[in-house]
């Protein structure tokens with residue numbers, strides 16, 4: 617089984633991915649992580665990607681697909697893709713590498729995305745992450761680890777979140793339609809608890 621996870625920021629893709637990996641032994645491929653690793657390693661594709669990023673440009677689909685192909689390394693089963701594909705061209709490229717069996721779309725309304733993401737806080741000193749809703753510090757405004765001051769990243773302010781959410785919907789709509797037409801898309805209500813979300817997706821996976 618090969619699975620693609622889609623959903624806006626704050627929908628809980630990371631949490632779900634970690635549990636699916638644990639329960640089903642899938643290999644988790646996040647293009648964000650792959651890109652960072654390849655750049656850090658200074659591989660040929662990593663250097664190529666870095667050139668684009670340094671110029672503030674998007675890394676082209678062929679470069680991303682090349683990295684995915686290297687990771688997959690001839691295997692055709694047991695992968696969980698997260699943050700990829702982003703475009704129809706990437707989705708078509710992925711199909712040339714291996715078959716996609718299921719696409720899970722974690723559906724979350726804008727207001728809930730704003731509520732979740734605007735609750736994030738970071739420690740100024742050690743960089744530890746908190747969430748006032750799900751993972752609050754013991755003492756308000758102070759880091760549990762080092763006592764440093766907690767702050768809100770500019771990225772996590774409401775207007776920025778709303779903008780990111782709209783950009784996400786706009787960019788992902790064609791992809792969602794593409795997988796819907798193929799009958800591969802399953803929408804899951806991401807306002808449910810992480811346990812319930814996992815249970816729903818696991819049911820589908822177990823067929």
Ligand SMILES: [Zn+2]
Nearest residue numbers: 739742759762
């Ligand atoms: Zn700290």
